[in-house]
Amino acid sequence: MSGGSSRRRVAATGGREARKRATRRLRFRQTSKPNDPRPRLLVVLVLFLVVGAGFVALLVDLQATQSERSEDLRLRGEAQRTKTRELAGSRGDVFDRDGFVLATSTTTHQVLADPTMVEDPEATARLLAPILNVDVGELATTLRGESETDRWALLTRSLSASGVDRINSLRQEGHDDLLTGIFLEATESRVYPAEALATPVVGRVDPDDQGIFGIEAQYNEAMSGVPGQMEFEASRFGSISVADWKIDPAVEGFDVRLTLNHRLQFVAEEALKAQCESTGAAGATAVASDPRTGEILAMAGVARNDEGICVVPRHNAALVWAFEPGSVIKTITLAAAVEELGWSAETMVDVPPRVVVGDKAFVDHPPHPTAPYPLGQVLANSMNVGTIEVAKAVGPAQVHTYLERFGLGGPTGIGFKGETSGSVRPLDDWWGSDAGSIPIGQGITVNATQLAAAYNVIASGGFYRSPYLVQSLEAPDGTVHAVDTGPGRPVLSRRAADELTDMLTQVVDYGTGRPAAIDGYKVAGKTGTAWKVFEDEDGGFNYGSNGDRRYVSTFAGFAPADDPRISIVVVIDEPTLGSTTASAVAAPVFSEIGEYALRSLGVNPATVVGLDQHPDGLVRAEPARVSEAETALG
Amino acid sequence: MTAALLDRAEPAINRSATPAIAPSNRPSAGPGRQPSHLRVLDQSAARRRARLRAALGFLFFAVLAGFFGVAFVHAQLVAGQQHLDDVRTQIRDLEADRAELIQSVEQASAPHVIVNRAKTELGMVSPETPVYLAAVDAPEVVFPNVVSDELPLVDEPAPNPSVNVVASAEELVNVQVSLGQRGGISGRAESDITGLQVAAGQASEVSANSASDTLLPSISSLAGLQVDAAPEQVSAAGGQG
Numbered sequence: 001m002s003g004g005s006s007r008r009r010v011a012a013t014g015g016r017e018a019r020k021r022a023t024r025r026l027r028f029r030q031t032s033k034p035n036d037p038r039p040r041l042l043v044v045l046v047l048f049l050v051v052g053a054g055f056v057a058l059l060v061d062l063q064a065t066q067s068e069r070s071e072d073l074r075l076r077g078e079a080q081r082t083k084t085r086e087l088a089g090s091r092g093d094v095f096d097r098d099g100f101v102l103a104t105s106t107t108t109h110q111v112l113a114d115p116t117m118v119e120d121p122e123a124t125a126r127l128l129a130p131i132l133n134v135d136v137g138e139l140a141t142t143l144r145g146e147s148e149t150d151r152w153a154l155l156t157r158s159l160s161a162s163g164v165d166r167i168n169s170l171r172q173e174g175h176d177d178l179l180t181g182i183f184l185e186a187t188e189s190r191v192y193p194a195e196a197l198a199t200p201v202v203g204r205v206d207p208d209d210q211g212i213f214g215i216e217a218q219y220n221e222a223m224s225g226v227p228g229q230m231e232f233e234a235s236r237f238g239s240i241s242v243a244d245w246k247i248d249p250a251v252e253g254f255d256v257r258l259t260l261n262h263r264l265q266f267v268a269e270e271a272l273k274a275q276c277e278s279t280g281a282a283g284a285t286a287v288a289s290d291p292r293t294g295e296i297l298a299m300a301g302v303a304r305n306d307e308g309i310c311v312v313p314r315h316n317a318a319l320v321w322a323f324e325p326g327s328v329i330k331t332i333t334l335a336a337a338v339e340e341l342g343w344s345a346e347t348m349v350d351v352p353p354r355v356v357v358g359d360k361a362f363v364d365h366p367p368h369p370t371a372p373y374p375l376g377q378v379l380a381n382s383m384n385v386g387t388i389e390v391a392k393a394v395g396p397a398q399v400h401t402y403l404e405r406f407g408l409g410g411p412t413g414i415g416f417k418g419e420t421s422g423s424v425r426p427l428d429d430w431w432g433s434d435a436g437s438i439p440i441g442q443g444i445t446v447n448a449t450q451l452a453a454a455y456n457v458i459a460s461g462g463f464y465r466s467p468y469l470v471q472s473l474e475a476p477d478g479t480v481h482a483v484d485t486g487p488g489r490p491v492l493s494r495r496a497a498d499e500l501t502d503m504l505t506q507v508v509d510y511g512t513g514r515p516a517a518i519d520g521y522k523v524a525g526k527t528g529t530a531w532k533v534f535e536d537e538d539g540g541f542n543y544g545s546n547g548d549r550r551y552v553s554t555f556a557g558f559a560p561a562d563d564p565r566i567s568i569v570v571v572i573d574e575p576t577l578g579s580t581t582a583s584a585v586a587a588p589v590f591s592e593i594g595e596y597a598l599r600s601l602g603v604n605p606a607t608v609v610g611l612d613q614h615p616d617g618l619v620r621a622e623p624a625r626v627s628e629a630e631t632a633l634g
Numbered sequence: 635m636t637a638a639l640l641d642r643a644e645p646a647i648n649r650s651a652t653p654a655i656a657p658s659n660r661p662s663a664g665p666g667r668q669p670s671h672l673r674v675l676d677q678s679a680a681r682r683r684a685r686l687r688a689a690l691g692f693l694f695f696a697v698l699a700g701f702f703g704v705a706f707v708h709a710q711l712v713a714g715q716q717h718l719d720d721v722r723t724q725i726r727d728l729e730a731d732r733a734e735l736i737q738s739v740e741q742a743s744a745p746h747v748i749v750n751r752a753k754t755e756l757g758m759v760s761p762e763t764p765v766y767l768a769a770v771d772a773p774e775v776v777f778p779n780v781v782s783d784e785l786p787l788v789d790e791p792a793p794n795p796s797v798n799v800v801a802s803a804e805e806l807v808n809v810q811v812s813l814g815q816r817g818g819i820s821g822r823a824e825s826d827i828t829g830l831q832v833a834a835g836q837a838s839e840v841s842a843n844s845a846s847d848t849l850l851p852s853i854s855s856l857a858g859l860q861v862d863a864a865p866e867q868v869s870a871a872g873g874q875g
Binding site for chain 1: 730731733734737740741743744745746749
């Protein structure tokens with residue numbers, strides 16, 4: 001029995017345990033049923049709390065960011081996505097009076113290289129040298145760089161558009177590997193279409209587009225444009241289409257319109273070059289102007305370079321070179337007598353063979369006895385003694401006054417950088433032979449433009465008008481700012497001016513200025529052959545001695561004499577070959593320039609030449625010299 | 635064995651469990667008692683859910699369409715921007731070409747280039763001495779502001795009418811002179827610039843069929859026209875050489 005009950009007890013105990021386990025399982029199953037949302041809610045709640053806590057943290061951080069680092073972050077953000085591109089403010093152009101472009105700016109390309117990226121410098125050099133127009137060897141050297149770490153080399157500062165096209169074509173033709181490390185950068189460069197024409201006047205700019213001399217320097221501020229800037233948002237793939245663009249437009253510089261006539265300028269330069277070569281001169285300069293206004297129509301200069309060739313230099317000799325003018329000043333001395341003493345061309349002047357002033361004796365060539373000469377002949381024959389006698393008559397004070405009234409010894413008003421005012425010493429500083437030498441043009445210095453302005457006084461009927469080179473400044477919006485030269489000032493009476501014109505006409509008609517004559521026109525002018533001070537072997541400055549002198553030969557005049565339209569001053573510096581007189585070397589250049597100027601200005605000739613040679617009634621046509629080229633053309 | 639235990643235990647568990655559905659909603663399983671796991675479907679709720687699903691579906695597709703729309707517009711913008719960039723590039727290229735052409739013209743207009751071309755390509759030479767010829771019908775020519783009162787007028791018209799002064803008062807002259815076997819020299823501003831071969835004082839256009847036509851007998855008159863003739867012209871005119 002006990003065994004059986006024991007088994008029953010055991011069985012009963014085992015059954016309770018089993019039921020408990022089953023119940024636990026069932027409860028578990030019950031709680032895990034899909035319809036019970038509590039576990040999921042719990043999970044969501046936890047996640048929500050976590051995310052919420054994260055958001056709170058972010059909000060706190062955002063608040064801190066916005067309040068404390070907002071500006072810094074904004075700037076960093078803008079810097080990352082904002083790109084800027086400079087908009088070039090073009091430099092103004094330089095025109096002549098007719099609109100011919102003497103200087104302009106154009107977009108070209110710099111070609112740069114990173115030598116560390118160029119794998120085969122020799123092959124790349126062979127490829128690029130013809131395009132860049134440089135030596136292959138030199139280019140290869142440049143491409144190798146100065147050192148292994150050299151990462152920048154300028155191959156050319158200005159490459160034309162066709163050159164850019166050729167390089168781009170090379171890239172498309174599969175030369176990319178050889179062009180690796182070669183970069184093109186658009187840049188603005190200054191161009192002078194007429195090349196050396198009027199270089200001393202127009203000037204040049206440095207690589208940074210800043211004028212270094214000439215008009216380019218004088219008007220640098222006005223001509224320089226102000227660069228603009230374009231800001232846009234861009235990603236690594238390029239500009240963002242819908243983003244904002246901010247453009248600060250560039251401001252272009254003013255254009256400068258000169259008074260020069262580029263054709264007359266060319267003719268003057270060519271004439272000076274030819275004369276410089278044929279006379280063996282060190283240089284030459286010429287100024288042509290309109291006596292009615294003071295406008296300078298041509299301002300030319302040439303100088304012999306180191307290779308012995310006369311070329312257009314950079315310095316503007318017509319304004320920056322002061323020289324002793326010699327006998328061309330006699331006109332001003334006589335002007336004082338005509339104006340102050342009422343003398344005329346027929347007034348007789350007793351002229352001795354020599355006159356002593358201070359420590360020097362002055363004579364005439366050729367020698368002559370004491371005799372009365374008409375004032376006109378004194379000028380026509382350029383008589384030193386006669387002019388000094390006239391100066392004595394008017395007195396040194398008047399001579400000095402008239403030199404200044406004619407604009408000598410002072411600035412021309414052009415304002416050209418480096419311009420010289422020359423030197424006309426105050427009367428108190430005259431000493432020794434000055435009262436004799438200054439009236440004949442020694443002992444003072446002038447520049448060619450001053451001399452032109454002085455002769456314009458006579459040509460214009462007695463008014464001094466400041467010479468000027470710039471006609472107007474033209475703003476980018478088309479506004480024209482004319483340069484005001486001010487009113488002229490009276491220097492001579494009309495009678496005196498006409499009297500002097502007659503005397504100057506005699507100089508060309510039968511005096512020393514005959515080579516200055518222009519067929520068909522009446523020309524008035526004066527020669528001047530001055531001794532030039534130079535440094536001798538001992539380091540001293542003097543005029544040298546006979547047989548060892550240097551000269552400055554000048555011709556100043558205007559035409560037509562009765563209604564002057566052009567005045568021209570020609571100065572030949574140190575002619576050495578053949579005759580060195582102004583009559584021989586300067587006057588012919590005046591004639592050449594003047595003949596062209598009158599024709600181009602449309603001035604009709606007053607007389608017809610060569611008519612007597614054609615009784616059959618036909619006008620003679622001079623044969624032109626047949627050149628080889630013309631002969632070949634048949 | 636275990637299954638039997640579970641079957642017996644289930645009623646107890648169900649009794650202790652919270653009913654999932656309210657008794658009133660339970661479908662009746664028989665005449666006296668409804669089964670706890672069944673319920674009657676509410677048709678209106680089903681309809682509401684269907685409408686909700688439809689609305690959600692519509693909203694989904696609307697949003698999707700909106701996204702596509704935005705993408706399309708953006709693509710259009712990008713394409714437009716690309717086109718704009720292309721046009722800008724084209725403008726830049728054309729402006730560069732224009733600048734280069736202008737520069738070429740300016741360089742070709744430079745006096746030294748003209749003179750060089752005149753001498754080397756056209757065989758023109760500088761005249762030794764200019765000679766002034768009177769134009770036929772000169773009285774008809776008007777030279778405003780430049781003709782001096784002292785200039786003589788033409789007394790008689792020259793017999794050859796083939797020289798025609800057709801305009802005046804232009805600074806840049808246009809002179810065309812046909813010369814014998816050379817077939818003609820034509821000079822415009824270049825001639826005026828260089829003074830080569832053909833030059834004119836004030837008359838603007840002169841045309842002649844031959845050298846002799848150009849050389850006029852009316853030497854007492856002067857209209858400011860000067861012609862420097864080629865050798866052929868000289869021989870035709872009987873002038874000196």
